[in-house]
Amino acid sequence: MSQLTDALTSKTATGNGAGAEPGTGKHGRSPGKKPGKAPKIPQGRFSVHFAHYKWLYLLLLPGVIYFAVFRYAPMYGVSIAFKDYVPFLGVNGSQWVGFQHFEDFFSNPDFPRLLGNTLILAALSLLVAFPLTIILALLLNEVRLSILKRTVQTLVYIPHFLSWTIVASLSFLLFALDIGPLFQFINGLLGTHIDILSGPNWFRPLIVLQDIWKNTGWGTIIFLAALSTVDQDQYEAAIIDGAGRFRRVWHITLPGIRSTIIVMLILAIGQMLNTGFEQIYLMTNALNRSVADVFDTYVYFVGITQGAYSYSTAVGLFKSVVGIVLIFGTNWLAKRFNQSGLF
Template sequence: MTAPVVEAKAPGRAASKPPAPARRRGFAVHFAHYKWLYLLLLPGVLYFAIFRYGPMYGVSIAFKDYVPFLGVNGSPWVGFTNFTDFFANPDFPRLLGNTLILAFLNLGIAFPLTIVLALLLNEVRLSVLKRTVQTLVYIPHFLSWTIVASLSFLLFALDIGPLFQFVNLLFGTNVDILSDPNWFRPLIVLQEIWKNTGWGTIIFLAALATVDQDQYEAAIIDGAGRFRRVWHITLPGIRSTIIVMLILAIGQMLNTGFEQIYLMTNALNRSVADVFDTYVYFVGITQGAYSYSTAVGLFKSLVGIVLIFGTNWLSKRFNQSGLF
């Protein structure tokens, strides 16, 4: 009785791919099995395709002298002229300085406060109190910047605002806080803290829930106090989340927020209030310099991309988790 002949494969030869009809059938079976997940994914895909990737076609006018009557394709090509004009503009150093100062203030004050608030909420053991405080700090996030600016005008109104009277009584001055350039940046940072700090704790609270509780019990047995437990267990446990959120925050540094800045800007504080976002609006919409303002916006986006990749590279260089 002869043994069956087995065809030997050549060494190093990769297995042949299944034919195209088999691959299509496999994809059809996979799609049918996960059809509801794909259906849930569809709105997000459509949103990014329509509102994020679709408008990127118009970025090309940054390299053209855009004329609305000629259209995007018919407008003459000017290369990097709009960028060189922007960098040579006397307003560029002021805009860059104002934007970076506000960005670093928000990054250095508002971002750590989000972590601190999450740590404080995590230490609250009474569930009713914890949920109540969480609700109270989440609510401001759902208010528009128009309402936040209106509340600021009421609280700091000249002569009649309660916080205006308190601040001037505290410092012994009589300064119009809403118009004084020296008070513009503190107001912006305080608004950012009040509106978004509570909402930013959601991700950190979720990360805190994953920290191993056995480590806390072991630390308590060893005599570690609450501060040492936070420093040696809690913070290292959420380090990767902090790094990822920090990378995203650094990537958004130049996005200081158009609506907030625009509503709080007036003729007296414009010297410190003008940033890239408001400059794009004033130059592009009110003055009709579409190509020039698009170049400014593209420059800001490119800087954001460089910051994200650079911060991620530094994180990996120091053996920390990164965004990708």
């Protein structure tokens, strides 16, 4: 009898846990309560998500305000491209004319010249300035002396912070007739009198050179950031295999930043019709106007100086639509070739 009592007592202690109080479950805890679990918070509620990431949303706020005020709010005025806008009547009071301004623009004799000048300048910038940005980034990436690298980076970044007015003034000082040092050097070297500032044949090379000097160094920032993510073990393996510096760049570096190059190329193609107003306007004169007139300057002359607000808005809207089509088309083409696109 005593053995049976001891066996029952041992079984009860094993089932309820040693030293457990009556009415408790395993490990001495009340039944129905799960240990170590925090109260469940609903994940789908935006308020909970916002409270958790409130500081990130606060950092995002200035950018949202900027785009809302300066990018999206002005879209309301795009409607005047389809109206005969009269300032005294306002946007809502002006009469609808449909696509009349677009028809006038496409039938304008200046349209082929404007399109040709814009595309030529954009193509020169894309074919010359864009590859030079990548080449400069590759050269900077190969510099191993830290002080030299930082010094060169600083020197090539500085021109980006100069306004186009200063760049144009420097160009006039350097290439001024008879007194410009570069004018005297070029004419002494070639033995002929060349008016670089006014000659139509020199306008496009001068614009491209200005763009290279001002923006190439600044454009290397993105590519240098992409170069820093390339796996260094691949370079070590290539060196062991006997690959030279050029082969390492061609087979490791460029494939490593291919996606960045494609994204930047898509964005550059989307901006082909935006040649920039300030630079072109400052370098334009009566002698080179035949090759200097582009869509940006045309919008200024027609819209601001002549008061054709609806017509100039139609020209700007045409540029924007073409830019969107180019971005989507280039992105689709990149996807077809199994490359990472913009989206």
